[in-house]
Amino acid sequence: MDCFIGRTDFRIEEPTVVTIGKFDGRHKGHQKLLGRMLELKRQKGYRAAVFTFDTAPMAKLSGTDQKVITTNQERRNNMAKMGIDYLVEYPFTRDVVHLSAEAFVREILIGKMNARAMVVGTDCGFGYQRSGNAQVLKELSSRYGYELEVIVKEQDEKRDISSTYIKEELAGGRMEKANKLLGEPYAIHGTVVHGNHVGGPVLGFPTVNIIPPEEKFLPPFGVYVSRVVTEDGIFGGITNIGRKPTVERDCAVGVETYIFGLNKDLYGTDIEVQLLNYERPERKFDSLEQLKEQLKRDKEYGLSYLDKEKALC
DSSP: OEEEESOOSOOOOSOEEEEESOOSSOOHHHHHHHHHHHHHHHHHOOEEEEEEESSOHHHHHHTSOOOBSSOHHHHHHHHHHHTOSEEEEEOOOHHHHTOOHHHIIIIIIITTTOEEEEEEETTOOBSGGGOBOHHHHHHHHHHHTOEEEEEOOOEETTEEOOHHHHHHHHHTTOHHHHHHHHTSOEEEEEEOBOOOSOTTTTTSOOOEEEOOOTTBOOOOSEEEEEEEEETTEEEEEEEEEEOOTTTOSSOOOEEEEEETTOOSOOTTOEEEEEEEEEEEEOOOOSSHHHHHHHHHHHHHHHHHHHHHHHHHO
16 A cells, blocks of 8 residues: 655556545544445546545644554554555645645545545545535536535444444443444554563563553543454463553553463564453552563463353354
8 A cells, every 4th residue: 555644745657546534543434434435436546545634633633642542653554454545634724724625626526636436425635624524526517527426424333433322332342342443453553662560470471562652532541452453373361451550650551461372572572452342451569470460361261262162253
């Protein structure tokens, strides 16, 4: 997949089918839209291209941090796995903020991305003060010579599936529900870094550690049943998200995972930790021995949960 990150000096020469959006979470609604794009790619021979911004517009306009389910790097990983050909992370500048809806279509979607077809959701918005929408795209389609398909939003219990809805479920630790809305497990991607070396030598539970980016929306601190995607395959595990209060003071927030059945040095490699079930909140134990006993129970819980999940597949 080719990425244009923070650039305006590009042009895609091949004809494309384009969609626009934040794609935070790549949830079921996003998958429906992206799936239709990929169908058109196969049917018409177009390349599949996604337009988004390198910074969340609301965060830039309000000047506040905005937590995201999917970081920019995770979004790139996901789009590449799906078979998207081009990902444009356009700079959210004063110039682009003030583009009219028609200018946005003419200069960016047609002029730079060579769109011959567009697939959008019913709630898409673009251009100055979000003056552009699906109806505007329909009105402009004959003028600029592109096909348009508008995809109805996916719903769950009569509620639109959205990033906001998923964040509510994640905040409550309801991982099964959040994963159902996502259509795939909530995941944290990262490069394995060195931890405090307590897990293996002291506790008998060797772990791998990744540091989530500050903008990553995390579920409650605590212990989760997890699935870990590595270069050697996919393994079950138990993951702690938090600050490890029993063994460290003022520790940065980390994602620490004990992987079942993998005894290998993963330092410096990229992994994906998928959270399946929230077992318990993080807590401070009075001794390392108490923590060790709890970790044994966590392991048993994780193995039991994964066995049940396997039986349901």
